[in-house]
Amino acid sequence: MEPILLFPDPVPPELAQALDLAGYPWKAATDEATAARLEPDDGWAGAIVCAHVEPERAFALCRALRKRDAPLEPVLLLVSGTQLGDLELRDDLFDDFCLAPFHPRELEARLKHLFWRTGRGTRPELIEYGELVLNLETYQAAISGKPLDLTYMEYELLKFLSSHPGKVFTRETLLSRVWGYEYYGGARTVDVHIRRLRAKLGEHHAGLIQTVRSVGYRFGQSRWSL
Amino acid sequence: MEPILLFPDPVPPELAQALDLAGYPWKAATDEATAARLEPDDGWAGAIVCAHVEPERAFALCRALRKRDAPLEPVLLLVSGTQLGDLELRDDLFDDFCLAPFHPRELEARLKHLFWRTGRGTRPELIEYGELVLNLETYQAAISGKPLDLTYMEYELLKFLSSHPGKVFTRETLLSRVWGYEYYGGARTVDVHIRRLRAKLGEHHAGLIQTVRSVGYRFGQSRWSL
């Protein structure tokens, strides 16, 4: 996802923290010129402008962003309670606003809705480990950019392992955590699924899943290796 | 100005007071039927739905309001902080939301901005994905320029799927989001509608709807942004 443009620079710490927590990339700028200089090739994903710190410059920036050839959108405004009246007649400068101080989850919800409204894709939930990417929303997996054709159990197993890299799991643990607590079946089932996973990961990446003899399996590099 | 539709009835006193203070006329309704009975000749100006009192019925009402021949808008949702997560996947049910308890002036500012926005007709009236086009105003669908003759449910299902491309939905999710929360019926119903959709999409485009075994269905290709 392209980064979100923030104003001002430096960014209020609670804003930066909320965005980091929600997983949105961002860059801060002090004015339109630096914003233009920092802009990625494929443009900004949107902008969040703090109007409660420097109102005049904030609104001026909004106006500049909207007057570009390709108007920047969506623009979310952060305002203090006393500024609510200032929004009048400035409707065209922003797409949504949020009262400061804000609850991180409100900001996240507003961003989500805003991105949906403006048609831009919302940020997918991913598990990444090196070349491997699992998309939790689409139930798809890819390694080195090439999609893996995994079955349901293979996907679930890989998802569990890759979300605990470096940790060793016994077959029994895997059976209870991935298959379900009530599962009653042979432990060798795990071996077969591991084998098929390694095969589909390809020779080059098969080592991502390691066997720990007489214990179980581990995904990724051990914390103590090297 | 036409009145705003409120839910539920009786209206939370702070909401009624805030609207009276801001000078907005309103009428309250307990459900869609009474809303239809109370509706003025020239329609509602918009709706404010309290989702923090009766979430299920509130969202059901939103869906009903949006499915009318002339979808009611704008819709402003009042939610509690703990409900922020519930907004996910319900983006199409509302135009803006406000955290309860709210500051009267925030509500007023949101209404003002909302009316300004909808006056300019910013709500998307088309959904496009590749060759597929859904016209939300005329309830028509076309692929490669040729109109599709879809039934109501087929259209709703395709609309929901195509507005979340790449994402996998379980049958239960589809039943609750497309058919309605109160729906009690077999999950296989979804299969049949999917089959008819694929048939009407034609052999060449049937792959737009993919089956994810033991999970559900997915529309279009996933976005591998990043």
Next chain:
DNA sequence: CCCCATTGTGAACGGACGGTGAACCGGATC
């Protein structure tokens, strides 16, 4: 160097999952 526990491998079985055709049913229309 041998032995046996442990794990990898190939194949086969069978259950479950989903596609499909058709019947059913309730409401709308004439």
Next chain:
DNA sequence: GATCCGGTTCACCGTCCGTTCACAATGGGG
């Protein structure tokens, strides 16, 4: 009331894939 239309349900069936088993390969300990 007859007919049509669209949504739901059901039964059937093909296929996918999770599981199991037998056997080969491996590796650590004595």
